[in-house]
Every structure is written in C-alpha cells, then in structure tokens.
Amino acid sequence: MEPSERGIIRVYPVGISKKCDEITRMDCFHLSRFALLLLLIRPALQLPGQAIDTLDLGVAENYSLAEVQAYYEKSRLERDTFSMAQSEQWFYWFHTYQEEGTGPGVAYEHLRNAHDLYAAIGNKVNLRYILVILADFQLKRGFHHEAMQLFHRAIDLNRELGDMRSLSHCYSELSRTYLLMVDTANYLFYLDLATDLALTEKDSFLLGILYTERGTFDMDEGDFGSAIDYSRKAVAIGKDVFIPCIGWSIALEGVARQYRGEYAAAIPILKSAIPYHRKLREMEAVQKYYGNISECFRNLHQMDSAYHYLMESKLLGDSLALANVESRMNELLVEYNTREKEAEISRQQAELDAREARARQQKQAITVLIGGIIIAIFVLLGVYKYFIERVRAQKQLAAQERLINQQEKTRLAQENELETVKSLVEGQEIERQRFARELHDGLGGMLSALRLQLDQLNPYLPPNQEQLNQKALHILKHSVEEVRAISRNSLPKALERSGLITALQDYSSSLTAERGPLIDVQQYGRIALSADEELSVYRIIQELINNAVKHAACREIMVLIVQAGQDVSISVEDDGRGFDHLSAKTGSGLYLLRQRVNVLKGELIIDSSPLAGSSFMVNFRCK
Structure with missing residues (x-):
C-alpha cells in the first residue's frame, strides 16, 4: 500500500460541507478546527441594543430575517456603520445556516460588505473574524493563494491585538491551506507554531x-x-x-x-x-x-472473526448506500419542485404584467377621450364604465386561472411524491425477497445438509456422546425452522399459491405456535385484489400483528378483511396494553405503515389509549 x-x-463530520475535489489529503481534523473557529467567532455576531427597535440578536432563533432587515434599514438611516456591519454579519449567518437563506453566493456578498464596513471604521477586533471566514470561503472555492493572503492579514491583526489564542487558531488554519497547496514545509512550520501557542495558552x-x-x-x-x-x-x-x-x-x-x-x-x-x-x-x-x-x-489467520467483521462492514456499507440513494432522491424531488415553482411564478408574473400594461393603456385611452370630447361626456362615461368592468372581469379571470394552475401543480406534486414512495416500497420488497431466497437457498440448504450428515453418524455411540449428538440435532432442527420462518416472513410462498387469506392464516398460526397470542383471521365477502394490492395488504397486516405481539403484551388479536365492490376495509384489533397515539412519537414502523397505506391511496385510522387495547383500520379502493 x-x-x-x-x-x-x-470522513467529514455532520454539519460541515465537503470540500472541492482537489482536496486529496484533507481530513476531519482540519474541519473540526474550523468548526471550533466558528464557535469563537459567534460572539462577534451579536448586535447591541436593549429595546425592541434595536433588536438584541444574541440568539438568532429569536428573530426573523425581516426583523434583521428592519434593523439594518434603521442603522443605515442613522448612519450607524458599526450596526450596519453587524447586520451584514447576521445576513451572512441567515443565508448560510437558516431556512430563509438563499445560499453561499449571497452569504459571501454580505460577508464582503461587513468586511468593508469594519475596515472603514477601523474595527480590528471584528475584522479579524471576518477575514478568517472569508478565507474559508476561498478554500471552498479552490482559491488557495487568496485564502493564504486573508489568513496572513488575520494573523497580523491578532498579533497587533495581542490575542494569542486566536492567533494559534489562525496558524492552524493557515497550515491547512499550505497542506492543500502541497507545500509540506510551510504546513509543518505553521502547524508547529500553532502547537507551541496552544501549549502556551493551555x-x-x-x-x-x-x-x-x-x-x-x-x-x-x-x-x-x-x-x-x-x-x-x-x-x-x-x-x-x-x-x-x-x-x-x-x-x-x-x-x-x-x-x-x-x-x-x-x-x-x-x-x-x-x-x-x-x-x-x-x-x-x-x-x-x-x-x-x-x-x-x-x-492472524483467525478466519471466523475476519469473516464476521467483513460482513459487518459490508452490511453497514449497504445501509449507508441505501441512505445516500434515499437522500439523493429527496434532494432531486425538492429541486424539481423548486424549479417548477419558480417557472410557474415567472409565467404568472409575466401574464400579470401584460394584463396590467393593457389595463394602463385602456385607462389612458379613456382619459384622452374624456379630456378631448366634452360634448360626448355621457357617452365617454359609459365607455369608461365598460372598460372598467372589462378590466375587473379580466382580473377575476386571471385570479381564477392562477388558482387553477396552483391546484394543478399541487396535484402533480402529490402524484410525483406518491410515485416516489411507491418505487421505494417496491425496492424494499424486491430486496426482502432477494434476502429471503438467499437465506433459504444458501444457509437453509447448508443447515439441512448438516442435519442429514449428523443423522448418518454411528448410531452405536457411548451414552454421553449420544446425548451430545441428540442435543446438537435438536439445536440444528430449531435453527432450520428459524431460517424457514424468517424466509417465510420475507417471501410468503402461501400468498402466491393459496391467496391472501390463507397466507395470513398460515403466518398467524406460526406466530401463535411460537409466541402464544391467539390470532383470528376472518374475511367478509369475496376478496378480489391484484397481486400488488395483495402483497401490500399482507405487509400491512403483518406489520400490525408483529407490533401487537412485540409491544402490546396481548392475549388475542382479531384480523378482519371486508370487501364490498371496490371498497376494501381492513381491521386489526388487540386486547393489549394500548398507547396514547395522539402524543406518541412516530417511529420507523408506523412511518413505513403509513407509506404503504399511501401507496394504496387509502386512509389509516388509529384508535388506542393506555390499558384499553389498540384498533387499526385501513380503508382503500381497489383497482
């Protein structure tokens, strides 16, 4: 190697954005140092003031972007340069870390404005912090020489102010810059300077x-x-x-x-x-x-342990890859919705501008007619009233069109979201079936083969060895049954062979035999669903039964499926401990349950309270 x-x-810590592609030797320690610098910078971002008209912005969450804008306008009218500079810092903070922000480009401009204002009034204390943040912006953009110059300016100000602790952090950031420039000598030089100062300052x-x-x-x-x-x-x-x-x-x-x-x-x-x-x-x-x-x-030639940790690494990698795919899908969906919204706003604004221009032209024509022809004033008044009514009708029509367009856009967004959720559920089902086949065909086959081998051992064994042999066969038998149970839960063959009701009854019987609660599955009317709908209903009922068995401590579970025409109703009730569903947090199980119900375009109704059991009802229309 x-x-x-x-x-x-x-690996980059949570909350810190990844650097540009050329950063090949960058690691989390450099970014952790910058995160520490932000903690040191935070006090400089506080605005002075006690009354509401001056805004005490020591805590960003207490104020909105509009309030900071109002404070900036007040400072500008009063020619308070210091307060204007601090306002620019808060604009940077909002645009970088708050939901109202528009991104790093706008944030950088506000930071430049704060730099110029502090430099104009000679405020060196706050100016050094601004220089450090600007330098980090340049590093993110790949402009290493510009970042180096800004760090050197911040170092000079810290020396002048005698702030050795901030100086050590600047040395640390400057060493990072030289590392990105592949200048090892300067990197080690400034890293040693930072280390010596950190030792001195404890x-x-x-x-x-x-x-x-x-x-x-x-x-x-x-x-x-x-x-x-x-x-x-x-x-x-x-x-x-x-x-x-x-x-x-x-x-x-x-x-x-x-x-x-x-x-x-x-x-x-x-x-x-x-x-x-x-x-x-x-x-x-x-x-x-x-x-x-x-x-x-x-x-070390310990292959069992080596294989165990290799599988742990692979499983965790697969989980992270799936999470990254889901995150990217969400980002693409948000980006798509944002672009669609911007395009719709632009189009509507253009239409509104055109209508307003036409309305102004019509009003001007009416004014000319009234001023030029005194004799026909009554006629002109009639014409004027006609045009006013026409403009009002056009505005009402435009408002109706905007409302219709907005409703259509909302409908398309809902359909897109539903399709995304459906794809995710289908992907999970495919992965579940693949896992079940591999488990059944791979590990299940090997366990069965091992059981046959043990059965063929010498029957004339000493009593102690015969007892061990029978104990091993008993453990192996239960292992085979457990593998088959897991495979059956992940890939219900009975659903394909015998239909929904039989598959649910088989599944319920296996749970009753293993864990004790009595599970009764009933149907009313003829159940006629598509294959996808049957699988979704099976997974929904399977999830509800599992939750009742694991968490409700119930003795009896009643499952009822009713179909009348295209209307299908599913009811799962238990006599367990129940829960407060109005205040309970939504876990991953309930979230996935709601997603499966959404794929069916149905509704989920929950009725439960502590010590009173739970009732879940799902209603939808089949295809």
Whole structure:
C-alpha cells in the first residue's frame, strides 16, 4: 500500500460541507478546527441594543430575517456603520445556516460588505473574524493563494491585538491551506507554531486536534512510531477535555499498529474507537474500521472473526448506500419542485404584467377621450364604465386561472411524491425477497445438509456422546425452522399459491405456535385484489400483528378483511396494553405503515389509549 493510501478514512463530520475535489489529503481534523473557529467567532455576531427597535440578536432563533432587515434599514438611516456591519454579519449567518437563506453566493456578498464596513471604521477586533471566514470561503472555492493572503492579514491583526489564542487558531488554519497547496514545509512550520501557542495558552481543545492531525500526517509519510506517539498525546488530552476527534485519535494508533504489522495490538484499539464514531453518527468511519479489524484477523489467520467483521462492514456499507440513494432522491424531488415553482411564478408574473400594461393603456385611452370630447361626456362615461368592468372581469379571470394552475401543480406534486414512495416500497420488497431466497437457498440448504450428515453418524455411540449428538440435532432442527420462518416472513410462498387469506392464516398460526397470542383471521365477502394490492395488504397486516405481539403484551388479536365492490376495509384489533397515539412519537414502523397505506391511496385510522387495547383500520379502493 502506498503512503498516500494509509491512515484513517477521510470522513467529514455532520454539519460541515465537503470540500472541492482537489482536496486529496484533507481530513476531519482540519474541519473540526474550523468548526471550533466558528464557535469563537459567534460572539462577534451579536448586535447591541436593549429595546425592541434595536433588536438584541444574541440568539438568532429569536428573530426573523425581516426583523434583521428592519434593523439594518434603521442603522443605515442613522448612519450607524458599526450596526450596519453587524447586520451584514447576521445576513451572512441567515443565508448560510437558516431556512430563509438563499445560499453561499449571497452569504459571501454580505460577508464582503461587513468586511468593508469594519475596515472603514477601523474595527480590528471584528475584522479579524471576518477575514478568517472569508478565507474559508476561498478554500471552498479552490482559491488557495487568496485564502493564504486573508489568513496572513488575520494573523497580523491578532498579533497587533495581542490575542494569542486566536492567533494559534489562525496558524492552524493557515497550515491547512499550505497542506492543500502541497507545500509540506510551510504546513509543518505553521502547524508547529500553532502547537507551541496552544501549549502556551493551555488550549487543550485545539491541542488535541493538532496532535491528531500531526499523527495522521506522519502515518501518511510512513512514520508509524511518531503517529502512535501523537495519538497517545491526543487521547490523553481527550480524557480530560472533550475534543471532537477523540475517536479519530484512538483509531490513529490502531491503524498505525496495523500497518506496522502489530495486528493483535491493533484490534482492541480499533474496537475502542468505534463507540465514539457511533455516538457522532460517523458510520462511514465505523464501516472502515470494521474492514481494518477484519484485515487484522485475516493476517492472524483467525478466519471466523475476519469473516464476521467483513460482513459487518459490508452490511453497514449497504445501509449507508441505501441512505445516500434515499437522500439523493429527496434532494432531486425538492429541486424539481423548486424549479417548477419558480417557472410557474415567472409565467404568472409575466401574464400579470401584460394584463396590467393593457389595463394602463385602456385607462389612458379613456382619459384622452374624456379630456378631448366634452360634448360626448355621457357617452365617454359609459365607455369608461365598460372598460372598467372589462378590466375587473379580466382580473377575476386571471385570479381564477392562477388558482387553477396552483391546484394543478399541487396535484402533480402529490402524484410525483406518491410515485416516489411507491418505487421505494417496491425496492424494499424486491430486496426482502432477494434476502429471503438467499437465506433459504444458501444457509437453509447448508443447515439441512448438516442435519442429514449428523443423522448418518454411528448410531452405536457411548451414552454421553449420544446425548451430545441428540442435543446438537435438536439445536440444528430449531435453527432450520428459524431460517424457514424468517424466509417465510420475507417471501410468503402461501400468498402466491393459496391467496391472501390463507397466507395470513398460515403466518398467524406460526406466530401463535411460537409466541402464544391467539390470532383470528376472518374475511367478509369475496376478496378480489391484484397481486400488488395483495402483497401490500399482507405487509400491512403483518406489520400490525408483529407490533401487537412485540409491544402490546396481548392475549388475542382479531384480523378482519371486508370487501364490498371496490371498497376494501381492513381491521386489526388487540386486547393489549394500548398507547396514547395522539402524543406518541412516530417511529420507523408506523412511518413505513403509513407509506404503504399511501401507496394504496387509502386512509389509516388509529384508535388506542393506555390499558384499553389498540384498533387499526385501513380503508382503500381497489383497482
């Protein structure tokens, strides 16, 4: 493995956007440093004032973008340059982090305005913070030399103000810039300066991050011993002061020992880093470390453990890939709706402008007629009234057209959302069936073959070995039955062979035999559904029965399916502990249940309260 491929997986923490493609050696420690800088910058974003007409914006959530705009206008009229500069900072904050924002382009312009205003009044304290944020903007755009110049200006101001703690953070950010420019000498020079200042100022938070970063760099260079030393320093700091990269710091030593061939020592260290990443939901790192642990076990020739962690890595990777696909689908849907809305607004605005122009022309013609012909004033009044009524009718017609267009757009959006949900449900069903086939054909077949082999063992065995043999056969029998049960739940063959009611009765009988509650499945009328509708109804009832068995502690469950023409009604009731469905949080199970009901274009009615059982009813019209 090349040195550039070594080290900890490059994963970006939640809340920090990914950098441009040319950042090949960037890792979470640099971004964690910038997140720390934002915490230091936040106090400079507070606006002064006590009364409501001056707005105390110490907490962004207390005010809207409109209120900040009003404060800015007031400051501009009073020629209060300092308040105007702070308002520009809040505009940047809103456009970057709040829902009212429009994106980084507008945010950058407001930040430039704040820079110019602070420079005009010579406010060096706030100007240095603005320079750091502007430099980070340039790094995101790939303009490294511009970012370097801005960081140097911020460094000069911090030296002039004597703020050594902020100076150490600027050195840290400048070293990141030189790393992106592949200037190793300057990178190490400014990283050492930042480290020395952090030691002097006793800034343990930054010091832990810098130690971890230096260790990562040394490991990339192949100096594993140095990487381990810096990792231990960072971990020692992290025990007393929380640093966001404590998980990376621990894992750094584990990866370094892995590449040094110390596989047995690397495994427990890598395992101890995983809980930190799980807590921060950095699942890409967890997947990577599972792979590292598997590789260590493989080199130690412990193939069972190696296979176990390899499968953990693969399953987590598949889950992350599915989450990324769902996230991308949601982003595309939002983008599509936004563009459609903008196009509709533009078209309606053009139509409104055209109508208003025509109305102005008509009013001008009426005015000319009234002023030029005194004799025919009564006639002109009649003409004027005619045109006014006509304009009013046109406006009413335009309003009706806008309403119709908006309703059509809403209908199309709902249909698009329903189609997206349907595709997601179908994809889940296909994956469930694939998993069931693989489980039945693969693991089920192997367990059955093993059982046949055990059955053929020497029947004349000593009593102690015969007892062990029978115990193994008993365990194996239950394992085969469990595999078949899982396969049957994921891929109900009875649904294809015998229909919906028989499949539900088979499923209910298996649950009654295994877990105890009495499940009664009844139908009223002839049930005639399409294959897709039968599968959706089966999954809905299966989910409701499973929830009742797992959570309701019930003794009896009643399932009733009624069809009258195209109207289908499903009722699932239990005598369990019940719950307050009005205040209960919506979990993933209830969410998926609602999505399946939406695919059927039906409605879900829940009637439940504590200690009174639960009743779920689904109504829809079949095709």
